[in-house]
Amino acid sequence: MSLKLKALLKSPWVFHLSTGSCNNCDIETLDCLTPRFDIERFGMLLVGSIKHADVLLVSGSCNRMSVERMKALYEQVPKPCLVVAIGTCSGSRGIFKDSYNCPVPLDKIIPVDVYIPGCPPKPEAIIAGAVKLIEKVGGAT
């Protein structure tokens, strides 16, 4: 594995993007930063600017309004970057599958590396997903 990728996996800074979710996934994501779970142990930091991010955490069902913003943000992430779909909505649109407002699921718009199902997923599940992401990317090269 190259040094570049190794360092990326040791300090993935995450940017949190809600594409029209009900905010439950967002709350559970923020729970990962609390003393009980503390993802800074693994070098993860929540950053405010998309330009500083390595991992894009997407939650929500990608409605028409937010898809354009999401595409713009995905283009602005400095590569290499990884995308994680958090929750059932961003994985498969969930109960909004037949909604007029959510025509396309997330993985048809931007490439997704890991799906974390659940409505909302527990913080444990999100951390397990992060571990799987690191294993997948680290093992592939």
Next chain:
Amino acid sequence: MTFIYLLVFGFAATAVLGLITSWIDRKVTARVQYRVGPPFLQPFIDIVKLLGKETVIPAGASKVTFLIAPVIGISGVIAVSTLLWVNQFFSDGFMGDWIVAIYLLTIPSISLILAGFASRNPLASLGASREMKLVIAYELPFILAALVPVISAQSIRLGVIIDSQAGGVFAGSISGILALIVAIMCVQAKLGLVPFDIPEAETEIVEGPIVEYSGPGLAIFKLMKNMLLFTLPFFLMILFFGGIRLHGINILWTVLEYVGIVAIITVIRNTNPRVRIDQAVKFFWGPMTLIAVVAVVLALNGL
């Protein structure tokens, strides 16, 4: 020889010590919040990772200024830390190097202002203008506080200031301790830490001037801040504690002084909310300047 000083002491030693200090800062912050905190090598890994990322230049930004601003900042820090190391260990410096050190310590803030205005981002411009106000606010008390050791040592050379503290450190006198309090507050603002992280305010203007930076540019800015985290306490140690002393029991004192200053900065950072820019200016021009003036007057009277 100058090149070796610049590269080995000014850059390498300062960067390593600064990154270790930033780990201490993050670890103590985590422990204060009942978290575990990052592993020891985390700051190094962050820098390596950022160096490997893509550089995104925002459309319409001033390209040259945008790319050169971090380099200006880090060269300022390298120059000032070289000056301090050389004064500490190798020579007596030259007449007026105290002024040069004060001057060079402002360069990082200037580079942040340049970066903010070159980014063509409203948040970055806002952060840069706040940084500018903050510089105007803290420079006066900082210079007054740094003037106290000069008055006590009767010299404007850093080497003489270090030597004249062989008998007793300036932090032991009344004027010294008052000036030290003021200087620590100003260092807090110079480092951009809570309660004076108004230019960077993560929750309102997302990192301020460096919002548009990515990859190597961001890495250099992070490295610059971490190097300042070592250089400023080092400067305070030279002014008030007689610098680094490496014989006998004094090694222990040196480490304790350094860790003490860093711990005070970290604890202030963790126990205070962010103030507004007008409150910060009032704080520095009001009580802090007053205390610094009192310290200068006391120092002039030999106290």
